[in-house]
Amino acid sequence: MGGGRKRRRRDGSDAPPVMHPRNRYAAAAPDFAALASLYPSFAPFVTVSGGGRASVDFTDFAATRELTRVLLLHDHGVNWWIPDGQLCPTVPNRSNYIHWIEDLLSSDLIPRISKSSETVRGFDIGTGANCIYPLLGASLLGWSFVGSDVTDVALEWAKRNVESNPHLAGLIEIRNANEAPCSSKSETVAEEAVRENTSEPVDSVVRSIAPIFVGVVKDSESFDFCMCNPPFFESMEEAGLNPKTSCAGTAEEMACPGGEQAFITHIIEDSVSFKNSFRWFTSMVGRKANLKLLVSKVREAGASVVKTTEFVQGQTARWGLAWSFIAPRKNVIRSSTPGKVHHSFMLQGLRRGNGAFQVLKSAETFFCASNLSCKTDSLSFSIDVTLSDEQTQAATLDGDDLPGSVEDDSTKVHSTVTGASFRISVFEQMPGTLLIKGSLLNKSLSGTFTSLFSQLEETLKTEFVSKDR
Numbered sequence: 262m263g264g265g266r267k268r269r270r271r272d273g274s275d276a277p278p279v280m281h282p283r284n285r286y287a288a289a290a291p292d293f294a295a296l297a298s299l300y301p302s303f304a305p306f307v308t309v310s311g312g313g314r315a316s317v318d319f320t321d322f323a324a325t326r327e328l329t330r331v332l333l334l335h336d337h338g339v340n341w342w343i344p345d346g347q348l349c350p351t352v353p354n355r356s357n358y359i360h361w362i363e364d365l366l367s368s369d370l371i372p373r374i375s376k377s378s379e380t381v382r383g384f385d386i387g388t389g390a391n392c393i394y395p396l397l398g399a400s401l402l403g404w405s406f407v408g409s410d411v412t413d414v415a416l417e418w419a420k421r422n423v424e425s426n427p428h429l430a431g432l433i434e435i436r437n438a439n440e441a442p443c444s445s446k447s448e449t450v451a452e453e454a455v456r457e458n459t460s461e462p463v464d465s466v467v468r469s470i471a472p473i474f475v476g477v478v479k480d481s482e483s484f485d486f487c488m489c490n491p492p493f494f495e496s497m498e499e500a501g502l503n504p505k506t507s508c509a510g511t512a513e514e515m516a517c518p519g520g521e522q523a524f525i526t527h528i529i530e531d532s533v534s535f536k537n538s539f540r541w542f543t544s545m546v547g548r549k550a551n552l553k554l555l556v557s558k559v560r561e562a563g564a565s566v567v568k569t570t571e572f573v574q575g576q577t578a579r580w581g582l583a584w585s586f587i588a589p590r591k592n593v594i595r596s597s598t599p600g601k602v603h604h605s606f607m608l609q610g611l612r613r614g615n616g617a618f619q620v621l622k623s624a625e626t627f628f629c630a631s632n633l634s635c636k637t638d639s640l641s642f643s644i645d646v647t648l649s650d651e652q653t654q655a656a657t658l659d660g661d662d663l664p665g666s667v668e669d670d671s672t673k674v675h676s677t678v679t680g681a682s683f684r685i686s687v688f689e690q691m692p693g694t695l696l697i698k699g700s701l702l703n704k705s706l707s708g709t710f711t712s713l714f715s716q717l718e719e720t721l722k723t724e725f726v727s728k729d730r
Contacts (some may be wrong), residue, residue, distance in 0.1 A: 390418035536586035
């Protein structure tokens with residue numbers, strides 16, 4: 262919040278990173294001076310420079326706590342407080358995570374769980390005394406939540422924060438993960454999940470971290486998503502190394518053996534056994550270096566879809582990881598509609614901060630989410646997309662158009678063109694306008710290509726083009 266030095270982006274540009282476009286604070290940071298005039302309790306924490314710029318000392322826990330309290334009350338109508346020493350969340354950053362999950366749920370990539378009601382239901386792992394995600398999700402979008410935690414203080418204050426908001430209390434339930442029954446059945450489920458995905462001894466992995474889903478998620482329960490702000494560090498000493506922020510937070514909130522990598526790995530392992538209970542599994546990731554490894558673990562666990570994103574607030578960046586075991590909708594990789602071998606469309610009126618690189622990476626994510634192989638060339642701004650032999654044969658059996666063959670039906674499937682592929686290219690026409698071209702590199706499966714390209718067009722326009730156009 263409040264600007265700061267620009268960070269160099271992945272595409273080499275100096276454009277500042279942007280928040281989620283639906284984030285209340287995306288257009289402008291909170292006006293500290295205006296808030297101080299409205300809320301006298303906040304005024305002592307605001308300093309005005311000679312140039313008239315108002316600022317807050319983010320190394321001061323009391324200041325960040327009062328700012329969070331004021332923002333939740335002023336912008337969200339939420340009454341909130343936490344005692345000294347608890348983790349104090351920043352509202353803009355947490356809002357980014359909520360809106361990203363909203364994007365995942367509104368996409369047509371995977372279907373809803375059949376048992377899901379009309380009300381979106383989320384599970385917050387380690388909700389903390391602040392209970393920030395359930396309070397934001399309920400106030401912004403009317404979602405219902407189960408929040409779990411293990412410490413007495415976190416459970417007490419999470420419940421207090423819920424009860425302080427009667428208009429939201431019916432949407433939020435707080436559960437004590439320590440009360441999870443340690444039945445032989447629960448232990449067996451957890452051990453089977455670990456054996457499938459790690460070579461480490463079962464006891465050291467399962468029992469080193471408190472229960473996440475086993476015994477906490479009830480039989481036959483289903484959720485649209487889970488979310489988590491995991492302990493980022495391996496020790497409290499490591500957590501205190503950043504002099505620019507207040508090192509508030511309990512040991513349970515800030516650190517665990519193995520840090521965030523171990524904690525999120527445990528979520529991934531548990532998710533294998535609860536694949537039918539959640540539409541999306543998600544977690545925040547504090548270190549980009551861990552993201553690639555965790556994506557690999559998710560794929561090894563057998564997830565059908567994996568998505569990532571970046572959360573930005575001022576000079577602070579976090580990453581989001583999401584995965585699902587639900588099969589993508591069939592029309593993502595199959596189509597019986599004949600199509601052309603060349604397609605194109607324009608992206609006009611791109612939102613601020615978006616360009617060819619961002620569009621290229623989003624297109625890559627779109628195809629990877631459909632389990633298609635992608636080879637991206639950032640220099641030529643192009644992606645070569647390849648269907649596996651199995652996907653090619655599936656589309657063939659589903660009636661896609663193939664070039665003429667003199668072979669009989671008994672051998673036709675086995676001789677289909679392997680590695681059917683196409684190329685997506687991004688061209689800048691003028692500032693704010695891009696041309697997206699697609700070319701089928703062989704003439705098989707043109708119907709599948711047409712269907713995929715149409716879905717890509719819809720996805721990119723939804724993500725990058727302003728709604729008022």
